[in-house]
Amino acid sequence: MPLIDAAVLDELEDELAGTGLAQRFARDYAAMWDLRLARLETAVDSQDEDSALDAVISLKISSAMVGGLRLARLAELLEGLIRQGDFAQGQAMMAGVARDGARTVSELQATYILEKG
Numbered sequence: 001m002p003l004i005d006a007a008v009l010d011e012l013e014d015e016l017a018g019t020g021l022a023q024r025f026a027r028d029y030a031a032m033w034d035l036r037l038a039r040l041e042t043a044v045d046s047q048d049e050d051s052a053l054d055a056v057i058s059l060k061i062s063s064a065m066v067g068g069l070r071l072a073r074l075a076e077l078l079e080g081l082i083r084q085g086d087f088a089q090g091q092a093m094m095a096g097v098a099r100d101g102a103r104t105v106s107e108l109q110a111t112y113i114l115e116k117g
Contacts, residue, residue, distance in 0.1 A: 001069050001070045001073060002069060002070065003068065003069070003070050003071070003100070003103055003104050003107045004066075004067045004068060004069070004104060004107045004108055004111060004112070005067040005069050006067060006111060006112065007067070008064070008065070008066065008067030008069075009022055009026060009066060009067050009112055012025070012065065023112070023113065025065065025066065026066050026108055026112055026113050027113055029062055029063075029065075029066045029105075029108070030105045030108055030109055030113060033101055033102070033105045036055070036058070036059055036062075036101075037097070037098055037101055039051075039055045040052065040055040040056060040059060040094070040097070041094055041098075043055050044078075044082070044087060044090045044091055044094060045091065047087040049082060049085070052082045052087075052090070053079065053082055053083070056075050056078050056079045056082060057075075057079060059071070059072075059075045059097075059101075060072050060075035060076055060079060063075060063104065066108060067108075068104040068108070070100050070104065071097070071100050071101055071104045074093070074096060074097050074100055075097070077093065078090055078093050078094075078097060081093065
């Protein structure tokens with residue numbers, strides 16, 4: 001599964017009639033990555049189900065909206081673990097979420113944000 005599906009952002013750009021909102025969304029997504037990851041890690045580490053679900057669903061949806069398919073899928077799997085109360089397995093997944101999230105942001109910046117900027 002690719003890190004980024006560029007067609008997703010191209011489609012969003014078309015839907016927004018080339019207003020630049022898709023690029024702004026992608027820039028904001030990249031800028032918020034560290035905060036989003038920290039919030040998710042804290043919630044999973046403290047086994048706070050409500051906060052963890054809020055953070056992981058936000059990550060899943062926003063990642064899908066920027067075409068971050070692999071990260072959206074990881075977030076979906078993590079959401080399932082959180083719903084099952086399996087925070088030990090969830091904590092084990094966090095290294096992969098952090099790695100793929102950083103790679104997603106890097107690829108997004110290189111292939112979309114800088115290219116369209």
